[in-house]
Amino acid sequence: MTLDLFFQYLFAGITYGSIYAIVAIGYNIIYNTTGIINFAQGEFVMLGGMIAITLLPLVPLPVAIALAVGITMLIGAVIEILFIRWLESPSVLRLIIITIGISILLREIALHIWGESIRSLPYFYGNEITTFSVGSVHLSPQVLWVIATCSVMVAGLSLFFKFTPTGREMRACSANRTAAILCGISTRNMVTLSFMLSAGLGALAGCVMSPITYTQYDSGTGLAIKGFTVAILGGLGNSMAAVAAGLLLGIIEAFSVSVVPLAFQDAIAITLLLIILFVKPHGIFGSGEAARLKDF
């Protein structure tokens, strides 16, 4: 492998890896406040992309993206209020099945609105053939957009959780829900907020990746599984580790192209997921003790 090719793969890996990381963080936010794995997480990404694409003829790109994120957040809130909020101590099995149902519903609605055609947002800067060079490596500017957006999102989130009162309340909820309730925090609103937040994150990721990966009504499913792989890889609930794990999976996938036929590429992430689940279900960065303390 030439050095150029190596860097080409590396950047592809980082690009996809950042997206996986964002999806994983979406899982983590909801998981931390509720203990739910939201199987519809991938659909938020798809919705973000689709809504922005639909709005684009009417408004400029940044507005379309902002609106898409806002609308998806609203959808996230509606979903939580309609399907999760009023359940009294539902079993894990019930929650799994409900979120799976939600994901099917969102996908089917998307299919009826947008059909099966593959769409995409335009490149944020230049077009498909625009490249810039780092040494002898040619990269699309969109790659930078993806990486930059994801970095900003991660940084913004950690600031949000650390320094804003709402962020702190959400963390309190995840640490000990009963105690949080006793402190007067409305945990129900926190749950709604966590759905909105993770829907918004997903939607933004869906917008920046759309020019590269395209958007289709069912593009959420694959992302959901990969995002989950990353969330598990980093240890459920641990968002910083999710970033590292996301990059790791992205890079592994990118380099696997040179070894494994493209058709099997998706199987790599899933195989990796299965292996981790079997060997180290609390994630490669997570500790066993901490995992056991969490109530699965």
Added chain:
Amino acid sequence: MKKKNSLKILSLCGFVIAVQLLTLVTGTQYFLTQLTMSAYYGLVVIGLGVLMGYAGQISIGHAGFFAIGGYLSAALTTHNLLGVAENPLVKLLDQVGFLAMSQDIYGDQLLTVSPWAACLIAVGAAGLIALVLGVPVLKLKGHYLAMATLGFGTIIYRLLLATPYFGEADGISDVPSFTILPALGSLPPIVISGDFSLRVVNYYVAWGVLIIGMILLLNLIDSRVGRALRSLHSSEEAAEAVGVNTAGFKVGVFVLSAIFAAFAGVFITHYNSGIGPSEASVMKSVRYVALVAVGGMTNLWGMLIMGVSLTFLSLRGVFGSMDDAVFGVILIGVMLFAPNGVLSVREFFVTRKKETAE
């Protein structure tokens, strides 16, 4: 079997015969095709039901086992082995009587694995895969188990789509018919085939298979194993304390439900004379979960009734382009409003009455 169940089985048999006669009288025999397929899908649902409802282990990958059964038996009975007749493995298969010669529609000689042997290999493979997968996977709980089985289902789907031996996106067609019983004296042979003239026979074969499956599972639930499964669902710790090997029983019931799914896959593939990758899709797996849920997690009869009737409606195209959406809505609706299944409403009122009577 308990008397109550025997009675129900008998009425089911009566119902099956009545439906056939009804289609005959009303000239709606075209319904039989979908009724036959619904029965096979029902087999998957009740098998999954024992795993999910009684043992409490979710699987969102059962379409994978269905597809392993269907695809393997399809591939084995269609791929011509004449070119590789000298291969030691093929020779071995020949010696144990697993191979059959036939002619295709162009009159060319075909050497393939015979349907019975293919069926055994396919179901055996599904069981073996379930065993190998089940040992590590069933150590997981809740979300982890759900994702792992979903992952398994997705891998099978991707592999089928990417493997030329399994026809990639086209699937496998021209699968021969499956003679379950050869002609005995004056009795005609029993053949699984989509042939127009065999419609009624196949209807009864499918429902016969489903009823046998039902009897086996009803017996199982009321046995030592069934109690062990129900106990580990409720409390693994307490089950272990009385000596139930929870890990072993979980894997056992996982394999059993995979075998049920694989049998259904084999039969339906011969009936449709083909199988496509959509049978392995995640949506199919989710659909089976939905049917178990809607029938009631601990209610085999509910699963059978809802599984067969909803599948029938779906196959008739009643839901049109909203097919998947309907199952999504069902899934959410049932889990939100009737987590014990829609047929448990009656039970709900009955127990209520009892309580007030006391």
Added chain:
Amino acid sequence: MSQQVQLPMLELQSIHKTFGGLHAVNDVSFRVDPGAIKAVIGPNGAGKTTLFNLIAGNLPPSAGAIYFQGKAIHGKKPHQIAGLGMSRTFQNIKLFHGMTALECVMVGCHLRSKAGFIGGMLHLPGSRKEEQWINKRSMELLELLEIAEYADVEATSLAFGQQRAVELARALASEPKLLLLDEPAAGLNIYETAEVARLITKIRDMGITVLLVEHDMSLVMEISDEIVVLCFGEKIAEDVPAQIQKNPEVISIYLGEDEQ
């Protein structure tokens, strides 16, 4: 002398269990002689239930060894230990949801029966016969514990004391040599506690060794042959009840607790 050389029913050799930095059980050793009723007492948080979970195999010990009739059982799975002849009840009763009292006890017969998947599905004559035997035996146990009238009632809807009895019947159904009882009198009134005491003695008279963890001193003093006192995970005394009552260290612990 012959009592001395007899193989102990259960023997713990310097058992340790740590959770993170916390020493829940620290260097505990004792033995339970066959046919005895032995009690483990101690204030809240003394590590009694942890000790039980270590013996029953629900937790692996951090260090040390546990022998059951001379066989090492540390590191074995709970169902394997149960298979060797050890049975237990739980402090917070764990009956099976959706099962009648009778069915719960029938699950307890698991180890004494062997019908598998095939036998169960085909309802073979052998497993049918076994099923009748399980049914009969479970009824007998319910009668023994005087709750036969509730056989067909859903176990989890029974009164607290009756649930305890069902759990006990379930534990006895596997015909254990050693029975572990985790706070058998917790949540019971004095009459019910007296009833439990009578039952435990009855069980011992059936030839089953009993090891119990208990809070209720009256019960423990009345029925046990020997008592182990735990405090903060350490064994501070082991003696016959009369001596334990006089032990100054034990008194200070319990009085100290009273002062709070």
